[in-house]
Amino acid sequence: MLKKFAVCAAVMASLYTASALAAPTLRVGSETTFPPFEFVDVKTKQFVGYEIDLINAVGKKAGYNISVQSMGFDAIIPALMTGTVDVGVSGMTITPERKKKVDFTVPVFKGGLVAVVRQKDAAAYKTPAAIKGKQVCAQLGTTGQLKAEEISGKKARTFNNAAEAMMELRNGGCDAVVADKPVIEYFLKESRQSRYFHELPTQLTTEDWGFAVKKGNKKVLNALNSALVSLQKDGTVAKIHKKWFNN
Structure with a gap:
């Protein structure tokens, strides 16, 4: 009986691994010197931060693997437009000018x-x-x-x-x-x-930030939006926010 259980467990683990490997990958362009949103942990050498946690949670919810590619902030929109990356995640304010070049998800942070x-x-x-x-x-x-x-x-x-x-x-x-x-x-x-x-005590602006995708990429945009809304409703977004901002 124990032997059968071990075999079943091994099969299930194998299927899970195969499923994870089979999931499509989203190439995420990010300016990774932007703490506490995106930066490199000095101990683990891994990308960490509020938006890194959020895009990983969104990717998991939407059925994607996430691969973060570090680049300058000013290179992200051109990379999206040429298809070098699929998503831009880097404290990006949703502005009319940027919306002419890329599409944005629902807001992921209120900045200023x-x-x-x-x-x-x-x-x-x-x-x-x-x-x-x-x-x-x-x-x-x-x-x-x-x-x-x-x-x-x-x-x-x-x-x-x-x-x-x-x-x-x-x-x-x-x-x-x-x-x-x-x-x-x-x-x-x-x-x-x-x-x-x-x-200075006067805040200059209040801004909505979003994840950006190539203009017209409705498949990825809709998947990200659906996952974001779901994670907002189930409290995941609030937990990630509390982790990084303690509120």
């Missing part, structure tokens, strides 16, 4: 931009209006870059990620940084450099 200055300059920058005419740093290709240029009236100095922009600010290479609030606050917490910076 803030401005940060050096602590020693806090008295001079009480509102975003004080940044007008100043040099602002931002991440390349983001809504942060657009907002930085809008409020300063000058071309922003751009960097591959928010952490690089923040270090440039600390070193005096710019007067302010405009970036996503949760990303800035995670950087300040993890780098233990909050004493050097001052976040």
